[in-house]
Amino acid sequence: MHDILVLYYSHHGAVKQLAQLVARGVEGVAGCRARLRTVPKVSTVCEASEPAIPDSGAPYVERQDLDECIAVALGSPTRFGNMAAPMKYFWDGTASEWTRGTLAGKPACVFTSSGAMHGGNEATLISMMLPLLHHGMVLVGLPFTEPALNLTQTGGTPYGASHVAGMMSDQPVSEHEKQLCLALGRRLAETALKLAK
Template identity: 80%
Template sequence: MHDILVLYYSHHGSVKQLAQQIARGIESVPGCCARLRTVPKVSTVCEATAPSIPDSGAPYVAASDLAECIGIAMGSPTRFGNMAAPMKYFWDGTASEWSKGTLVGKPACVFTSTGSMHGGNETTLLSMMLPLLHHGMILLGVPFTEAALSITQTGGTPYGASHVAGITGDLPISDHEKQLCMALGKRLAETALKLNL
């Protein structure tokens, strides 16, 4: 089995739900297994520390996850058109992996959730691509051959999967959003297997 890292940060739960759908798409490909990981919150208090193991949900990501997985799906909520600080903080600490070329040639995709239709989904997806490009990864999006991309009234972009959670963050993931997440996860897994031959 080949592991594919599904790395996400989720504040209200929507990005976690997207990550689970991406994982379903990954695991629909024989020979692939999704490895769900998250990042700890960033505190404004300098002395604050997070437990080394989260109270619930996916474990925190480690450098070994980057090395051991043959592809990465990265997800974050939108923060003013950019990825959330905890995800940015994690990538800011990967200079050692960058200098070793740990991720060079591996495929990657991105996904996000925001409170409104025009809340910065696409710019957030683009912002998440930047560290991946610097690491030498091969970026994948959602092609328009995925029918849901052309008919969705909720989330979904060619840059990656997305969700519109509503101002209060309680809108459920739509069927089209689920389809696009699964399609993106499947595409990532199939590409990773081809590149890993």
């Protein structure tokens, strides 16, 4: 059984839902298992503000997760066209993995959620790709052969899965967004298995 890291940060819960859907897509591929992980919030003060173990949900990511998994699905809410600070903070601390080439040659994909249709989903997806490219990862997107990508009136891009949560974060994940998350997880797992041979 091969593990695939589904690493996400979620503030209002939408990205967590997307991560769970991507994980379902991963686990729909024989021989693959999703390893859901998150990152702690960052604080503006100089002392720890989050517990060492989350009160609920996925455990915090550890460096060994990067080493042990054969692929990474990365998710974050949109923050002005960029990933959220907690996720950026995590990647800023991966220089030793970069030096060792821990992630080089492994496939990766990205997913996001924003409050508005023009909230910066595509820019966020691309910004999340940058550290992955520096780590030497192979990026997997969503081709237009995925029917939902041509039909969606909400989220979804060739760069990765996305969701438009609404300004009050009250819009449910649409059927097309769900289909695209599942498809992205499947594509990542299938690619990972091919590259792991």
